[in-house]
């Protein structure tokens with residue numbers, strides 16, 4: 001009987017050493033100490049059957065083994081509980097080194113980026129920004145700018161007509177007239193804005209943006225126009241960029257010019273961007289026509305001025321190397337996200 005008890009103690013110890021979870025711990029407890037079928041419980045029941053003189057010693061040993069098992073089971077249970085708690089804490093810990101998840105962020109449209117870039121250049125020179133309506137009258141868009149009714153120059157601006165009187169402005173130039181009507185010289189303004197023409201191809205969209213410039217004062221000369229635009233193109237396209245003035249025609253300027261810049265891509269040697277000419281056309285310009293001054297009540301004998309107009313979309317196409325202007329208006333995020 002004593003041997004059996006000591007064997008149970010040994011077996012119990014071996015069993016316990018293998019325990020790694022609460023379930024097997026309960027199984028062992030039942031195996032040895034269950035009230036009905038526990039090995040030790042059953043052995044204790046046999047004690048009264050022993051010869052009288054053996055009973056006290058065996059009884060004591062049995063109780064000692066039982067106490068040992070209970071104590072060990074308890075210790076082991078606490079060990080398992082501590083491990084479970086440690087695991088729980090470990091798994092719940094916040095890893096502060098994981099990179100954050102950024103909420104999706106918007107960005108400026110490439111045309112707005114270019115617009116702001118140009119505005120910055122002229123604001124630094126002391127210009128102010130003016131603005132006019134997208135829906136314009138035939139008078140401001142054409143007549144006041146010296147485009148008489150039935151003048152062929154109107155054909156070059158495929159116009160969205162609303163009725164006989166109203167249209168979607170085809171250019172930002174009408175704002176020249178609106179501003180001059182409101183205040184006397186000196187005038188030094190830029191006018192960024194939306195324009196509309198019935199065009200749809202790889203370089204033209206029905207909605208596009210222009211930037212207009214106007215300077216009026218006493219003694220303004222073609223030299224001022226040239227110097228201003230040369231400064232502007234160096235700022236926008238790079239220090240090495242040169243400007244070239246070609247004679248042209250606009251009804252509201254005289255003389256008029258088209259301005260090319262030396263290709264900022266190949267430096268003038270000739271490439272795909274400048275179609276091998278070394279030059280890229282970027283704007284129209286000229287000295288304000290006396291007829292326009294008459295319309296706004298300025299004395300053309302006293303004042304002179306220069307004006308220029310540029311397609312912001314076109315500059316954005318060139319600067320970013322974009323092949324199709326229609327991409328600007330499709331709102332495809334794969335395109336737009338490249339400019340963030």
Ligand code: DAH
Nearest residue numbers: 171173284285286307308309
């Ligand atoms: N408004 C003209 C256009 O849309 C561009 C332009 C040319 C504007 C010459 C000007 C200018 O102010 O002086 O084609």
